[in-house]
Amino acid sequence: MIIIKLMGGLGNQMFQYALGRHLSIRHNTLLKLDLSFLLDRSRKPDFTYRNYDLDIFPVSPVFANYFES
DSSP states (O other), rough: OEEOOOOHHHHHHHHHHHHHHHHHTTTTTEEEEEHHHHOOOOOOOOOOOOOOOGGGGGGOOOOOOTTOO
């Protein structure tokens, strides 16, 4: 199983997803997306919080649960 921890804006998320998808196809295994970094809203000075933005594309993601991340 390949787990990609998404962080950053749309461009970074697209790159991270593409890398994870490539690795999962190459190794014939499942790809899961870890959203824990994007969902963390704890206070951080001078930090730009980002949302999960890949839902604008026709992908069918499988999300990692708390114990897998």
